[in-house]
Amino acid sequence: MALATTTDAVRAWTQGWAVSRGSADPVPQPWGVTIDIGLAQAVSRHVLFDRYASDEATVTKLVRPDAAPGTWVKFVEPPEAVAPWMPDNWEYDTPGHLMTLPLVPGTAAPDVPPGHTLRTWTRAGLTKVLVLAADGGLGVRGQVAVTGRTAVIDQVETNPLHRRKGLGTLVMRTLEACAAEQGAEDCVLGATDEGRALYTTLGWHRVSPLTGIFRPTPPSP
Template sequence: MDGIVRAWVDGWVVSRGAAPPVEEPWGCTIDVGVEHHVTRHVFGALREETEEADGAAVRKVAGAVTGTGVWLKVFREPGVVGGWLGAGWWVDPEPGYLMTAPLTPAAGGPALPDGYRLRTWSRGGVIRAMVAAPDGSWAARGQIAPTGATAVADQIETSPAHRRRGLGSAVVRTLQRAAAGRGAETGVLAGTPAGRALYESLGWTVAAPLTSAKFMGPGGGADAG
């Protein structure tokens, strides 16, 4: 597997408490154990010159899937991946992004609006950050899983009622700084189009496109998402 993909897999497994990844010739398989996310297959190549071989691998793996709740993660554009899949697969039309950033202990302190409160804690190898609103309600959150030289940021969210106030930036900076303090040198995350601008403003760069596909079963497919 490509090194940055392996780093993402290792950190994501720790972050989500999933089963250890099982290595495959084309990438790895992870058992997650949730009804709508039973298992995920992550394909390990990032290079465009491997596209033909990647397509053959995706078709083979997807063709063997018979149970619902199985996901594929492929480092190609949605339009390309959709052409490799048969009936019953829903392909997220929004492209995701595998992103990386250098981590330093001096990532910048959180700047929160008056009345907001930031708390961090660590449990099970995962560092978590939460921002509470002035009335005590949830405003933003995120977590990061250091696994040696790399750390995977995950589940970065801001409440719709509290967006555009710098809360997401404060959470990401806090997590970056905490992971660097644990010895991590490179951050990795899977971003959405909505989150990409935030991450790029904080020094993250896109390493590859990332497409998500889910098996919906007979009658599922493009309109099932």
């Protein structure tokens, strides 16, 4: 299934993200979806599909000064497009990028570098990949959630001590291969600026910016 539009991509991303993070299923809304997360710092997340980002009535209803702490709103827009809606008591998350990749069945992952160990396991629809360094510590990790014909790669983390060794490429290609083996035809992810640089070299395409804003939770007394 090709992700023909930004809305297709962000819808697929929210479905897989919910599986990856163990949150509630996304609840469809007229303007996008709501995902209940249930953490003190992130109680719920509203994700606006692209055509609603400039709808003043919709945005101001979600982004209110009196919204509950731990409320998040995600836009497929750059920060400057979101700025007019920002109350003083909300904050920006790290800027991101929505990216997609068509999967090629049968693509093999690269060889594991000498001295490293690759492990994979799957629980409840979520596949995790871990590369251990020679000393047994974390090299790099990541996970992929397959929801039908699309998959979401999430929480890719590289130990700063083991960067520039090809481990990020190893994990990404392994996650992509795992997704293809489970029947996925397209992958989606939300990337940081640093991650975008790597993923672009691996053939990923940037669909749109991602801007998250949130009402922070007051510190404990």
